[in-house]
Amino acid sequence: MFDALIRFIREQYRSEGFIPLHAPVFAGREQAYVGDTIASTFVSSVGAYVDRFERDMAAYTGSPRAVATVNGTAALHMALQLVGVGFGDLVVTQPLTFVATCNAIAYCGAEPVFVDVERRTLGLCPRALETWLTENARLDDDGLCRAKADGRIIRACVPMHTFGHPADLDGLADVCRRWRLALVEDAAESLGSFYKGRHTGTLGEVGTLSFNGNKIITTGGGGMILAGEALGARAKHLTTTAKQPHPYEYVHDEVGYNYRLPNLNAALGCAQLEQLEAFIACKRELAARYAAHLAGSDLQFVVEPADCRSNYWLNAVICESGAQRDALLQATNGAEVMTRPIWALMNRLPIYAHCRKGDLSNAEWLEARVVNLPSSVILPAA
Numbered sequence: 001m002f003d004a005l006i007r008f009i010r011e012q013y014r015s016e017g018f019i020p021l022h023a024p025v026f027a028g029r030e031q032a033y034v035g036d037t038i039a040s041t042f043v044s045s046v047g048a049y050v051d052r053f054e055r056d057m058a059a060y061t062g063s064p065r066a067v068a069t070v071n072g073t074a075a076l077h078m079a080l081q082l083v084g085v086g087f088g089d090l091v092v093t094q095p096l097t098f099v100a101t102c103n104a105i106a107y108c109g110a111e112p113v114f115v116d117v118e119r120r121t122l123g124l125c126p127r128a129l130e131t132w133l134t135e136n137a138r139l140d141d142d143g144l145c146r147a148k149a150d151g152r153i154i155r156a157c158v159p160m161h162t163f164g165h166p167a168d169l170d171g172l173a174d175v176c177r178r179w180r181l182a183l184v185e186d187a188a189e190s191l192g193s194f195y196k197g198r199h200t201g202t203l204g205e206v207g208t209l210s211f212n213g214n215k216i217i218t219t220g221g222g223g224m225i226l227a228g229e230a231l232g233a234r235a236k237h238l239t240t241t242a243k244q245p246h247p248y249e250y251v252h253d254e255v256g257y258n259y260r261l262p263n264l265n266a267a268l269g270c271a272q273l274e275q276l277e278a279f280i281a282c283k284r285e286l287a288a289r290y291a292a293h294l295a296g297s298d299l300q301f302v303v304e305p306a307d308c309r310s311n312y313w314l315n316a317v318i319c320e321s322g323a324q325r326d327a328l329l330q331a332t333n334g335a336e337v338m339t340r341p342i343w344a345l346m347n348r349l350p351i352y353a354h355c356r357k358g359d360l361s362n363a364e365w366l367e368a369r370v371v372n373l374p375s376s377v378i379l380p381a382a
């Protein structure tokens with residue numbers, strides 16, 4: 001079983017050795033830029049590469065402002081704080097995500113509410129969101145959305161663009177506008193993915209990216225907050241210890257965070273960003289070959305939603321059953337070809353088991369069936 005798939009993957013990577021799920025590729029000016037920071041001694045919190053990385057990322061995504069952070073979780077923590085998420089608030093998100101999405105909510109003293117995803121996008125479902133809100137929330141005269149059960153404020157909604165495939169942002173934006181929820185996009189996995197021509201992470205009030213080692217580009221560790229001018233300026237202030245500009249005095253006007261990205265990491269990011277479009281072209285070609293190879297088989301290859309350009313960060317298939325999923329995981333990993341099941345649903349983790357939730361049928365269905373296939377960038381042979 002799955003011998004043909006394993007052979008196919010080995011052919012793509014031209015390797016008989018261990019094939020990882022996603023390895024970084026450094027084929028550009030990484031050494032030169034990182035070397036610059038060492039030569040200049042500006043390796044830490046001040047330096048030209050941080051400014052450049054933020055400018056380049058704002059230009060690439062079309063976001064008015066881009067603020068670099070130490071990691072994607074910190075970026076999301078700040079994004080939630082920027083839209084006013086505070087102690088005791090509720091924040092609607094999807095149960096099918098990486099734990100960082102929920103942890104960032106918890107760092108604010110808030111609590112996630114789990115609403116179902118769509119099978120088509122693997123992202124938060126606007127209809128499930130509407131249904132949960134209709135049954136469990138009310139819109140008060142002060143313009144705030146509150147839980148009917150206990151009056152807690154439902155402040156924001158955090159969809160996640162799973163494996164790089166954009167969620168239904170028009171649908172979600174419409175529900176959020178009507179229910180007065182701030183839309184915060186966890187675009188950690190979707191750098192380079194566009195929804196109807198607009199970069200993911202730029203359609204809500206705030207969006208966040210991650211440059212962890214396993215993402216489409218990496219800074220070692222790092223993240224980015226995408227926002228408009230006003231929230232962007234405030235993000236910069238909050239992530240840099242809330243220090244008022246002054247030539248020598250230390251005046252901090254609120255409890256800020258030491259969340260800024262070191263120059264050393266930003267240098268790596270600048271070199272990686274220069275290669276992003278080439279990486280995406282490689283990934284989209286690999287995805288097309290997977291799709292062709294699997295056409296007609298009982299593994300359903302996950303494709304980008306209509307009107308979107310996905311970065312195809314992690315390729316995925318939907319198995320026919322949980323038993324087939326287990327067989328696929330065993331056969332591939334046993335043959336040193338790394339594959340992985342999708343995350344266990346967040347509502348199953350003891351830390352989030354007490355949280356409110358709607359019907360999660362699609363998330364449960366996908367949880368039992370989705371497997372990621374090796375997805376590292378394969379550069380054309382020189």
Ligand SMILES: *Cc1c(COP(=O)(O)O)cnc(C)c1O
Pocket residue numbers: 071072073074097098100101160186188189210211212222223
């Ligand atoms: C990677 C990731 C993050 C952020 O991760 P960091 O490791 O903190 O950069 C957040 N959400 C999702 C869905 C992710 O995949």
